[in-house]
Amino acid sequence: MDRFLSTAVMNIDAKGRVSVPGRFRQVIMARGYQELYALRCLDIPALDVGGPDLLDAYEARIASEDPFLQTADDMSFFIHGDGDFLKMDSEGRLQVSDFIRAHTHVADQIAFVGRGKHFQVWEPERLSDYSADVRARLLKLRQAKLVQTGSGAVQGEPE
Amino acid sequence: MDRFLSTAVMNIDAKGRVSVPGRFRQVIMARGYQELYALRCLDIPALDVGGPDLLDAYEARIASEDPFLQTADDMSFFIHGDGDFLKMDSEGRLQVSDFIRAHTHVADQIAFVGRGKHFQVWEPERLSDYSADVRARLLKLRQAKLVQTGSGAVQGEPE
DNA sequence: TCAAATCCCATTGACGCCCAATAATGCCCA
DNA sequence: TGGGCATTATTGGGCGTCAATGGGATTTGA
Numbered sequence: 414m415d416r417f418l419s420t421a422v423m424n425i426d427a428k429g430r431v432s433v434p435g436r437f438r439q440v441i442m443a444r445g446y447q448e449l450y451a452l453r454c455l456d457i458p459a460l461d462v463g464g465p466d467l468l469d470a471y472e473a474r475i476a477s478e479d480p481f482l483q484t485a486d487d488m489s490f491f492i493h494g495d496g497d498f499l500k501m502d503s504e505g506r507l508q509v510s511d512f513i514r515a516h517t518h519v520a521d522q523i524a525f526v527g528r529g530k531h532f533q534v535w536e537p538e539r540l541s542d543y544s545a546d547v548r549a550r551l552l553k554l555r556q557a558k559l560v561q562t563g564s565g566a567v568q569g570e571p572e
Numbered sequence: 573m574d575r576f577l578s579t580a581v582m583n584i585d586a587k588g589r590v591s592v593p594g595r596f597r598q599v600i601m602a603r604g605y606q607e608l609y610a611l612r613c614l615d616i617p618a619l620d621v622g623g624p625d626l627l628d629a630y631e632a633r634i635a636s637e638d639p640f641l642q643t644a645d646d647m648s649f650f651i652h653g654d655g656d657f658l659k660m661d662s663e664g665r666l667q668v669s670d671f672i673r674a675h676t677h678v679a680d681q682i683a684f685v686g687r688g689k690h691f692q693v694w695e696p697e698r699l700s701d702y703s704a705d706v707r708a709r710l711l712k713l714r715q716a717k718l719v720q721t722g723s724g725a726v727q728g729e730p731e
Numbered sequence: 732t733c734a735a736a737t738c739c740c741a742t743t744g745a746c747g748c749c750c751a752a753t754a755a756t757g758c759c760c761a
Numbered sequence: 762t763g764g765g766c767a768t769t770a771t772t773g774g775g776c777g778t779c780a781a782t783g784g785g786a787t788t789t790g791a
Contacts, residue, residue, distance in 0.1 A: 416627075417657035419671060426782065428736090435780055474640055502737060504781085526653045529631070532601065533653075544653070547646045552614055552645065585772065587746090594770055662748060663771080 415443045417527035422537050425521050430506040434525050437532060438505050449499040451534075452492055453516050460488050460516060462499065463531030470530075574602045576686035581696050584680050589665040593684050596691060597664045608666075610693075612654040612675040617698050619676060627655065671722030 421434040433441070442447070446464035452471060454461055461467060471492050478485035497512050509519060517523070518535050524535040535543075580593040592600070605623035611630075612619055612668070620626070630651040637644035656671050669679060674680070676695050683694040692700075 414657060416652070418652055420653050422773090424782080426784095432781055438780095478642060503739075506781090508736070526649075527655075528648055529652045544649075547649050548614055550642070550646050551650055554646075555614070569785085584773085585774095586773085591771055597770090615733095616779095659747090663772090667746075 414479055415528050417532040419536050420524060420526045420540075422522055422524045424522060425509050426518070430502070431509055431571060432504070432506050433501060433520075435505075437525060437527070438528070440503075446523070449501075450496060451499050451513070452496045454533070457543060458517050459498075459526075459533045459535045459543075461531055467531045508542050538546055574599055575688050576619075576691040577646060579683060579685045579699075581681055581683045584668050584678070584682060587660070588668050590666050590668055590682050591663070594664075596684060596686070597660075600660075606661070608658040610645075610656050610658050610672070611651060613692070614650075616702060617676050618691055618694045619672060619687075620687075620691045620692055621658065626690060627651065 417437060417440050423431050423434065425431045444464055450468055452461045454562065471521050475485055476489050478488060496535060499507050501507055509523065519536045522537050524537045524540045524563060526533040526540065576596055576599055581588050582593065584590045598682045603623055608621050609624055609627045610619045610621045613669050634644055634647045638714050660666055668682065676693060678695045683696045684696060685692040
């Protein structure tokens with residue numbers, strides 16, 4: 414069990430700190446992350462948070478763009494220019510910095526969303542809006558390629 | 573007998589725990605599952621529950637997509653953000669967490685529904701509503717076929 | 732020097748782990 | 762076939778541990 418899974422909403426205290434969910438901390442330790450990278454997501458008000466491999470993934474994405482196009486340069490600027498390190502205190506809490514607040518608009522609660530090899534942080538309301546969008550898209554996708562119908566409970570099962 | 577079959581409604585105790593039906597536990601052990609992976613179904617208020625291989629299968633499915641397209645991201649968001657690991661205590665009970673309650677709306681009872689290689693958990697009332705819907709759909713489908721083939725004798729349906 | 736960040740300690744509550752009691756089930760034997 | 766026995770399932774609850782949280786004290790840095 415070394416993957417970031419599930420969603421948890423945590424409270425931000427009066428000093429602007431938030432506890433990283435215990436499950437997530439276990440994964441962070443299991444993966445040996447000494448510090449966390451926080452990167453702004455490109456098109457959603459969330460931050461991607463993870464270890465050094467997350468940075469690699471972003472680099473790979475940039476590399477897939479044509480280096481002669483402005484897009485690649487823009488992406489690099491956007492990601493590196495405004496990324497940040499997050500350090501946890503001795504209790505496993507993060508300081509909710511202006512960097513985080515500016516991009517996510519969090520107020521007094523913050524949602525941690527597991528994404529497998531990394532996780533995201535969201536403002537809870539915006540997360541549920543986005544989550545509904547994702548479900549709608551996946552549902553449409555599934556109905557589009559409906560090949561076999563079971564009993565009606567058509568769950569897209571890769572089998 | 574290594575498949576999840578039949579339906580059982582179990583009580584949630586004062587501490588928010590529920591016993592996994594013995595039959596199901598036998599299947600879980602026979603399959604060697606140390607922990608259970610639960611996923612919120614897309615369009616029904618139920619959870620799909622299975623072994624880690626269920627998650628592996630989904631991840632394999634994602635890996636076959638172009639990682640930079642939205643579909644891959646949506647899929648990852650769904651199976652990781654709307655998924656969770658469930659662990660049973662030494663008596664074979666599950667903690668009915670907010671994660672489960674929020675999507676299924678269970679209160680003090682929860683229904684386990686065998687689905688072969690995995691099972692589902694439902695709020696009992698919603699389950700019976702849904703199963704009535706399923707029956708109606710199947711019946712309509714069959715009657716449509718009967719008319720098409722002109723077999724004439726429409727069989728009475730025991731309700 | 733002031734404000735913010737960090738460390739440290741205390742409190743609260745949830746959860747995991749354990750043991751026990753009761754109910755349900757299947758099995759064996761007469 | 763029926764009753765008695767043994768095993769297991771289901772439940773209830775005690776207790777210790779740890780996560781989550783709050784707040785005071787200390788350090789850092791502008």
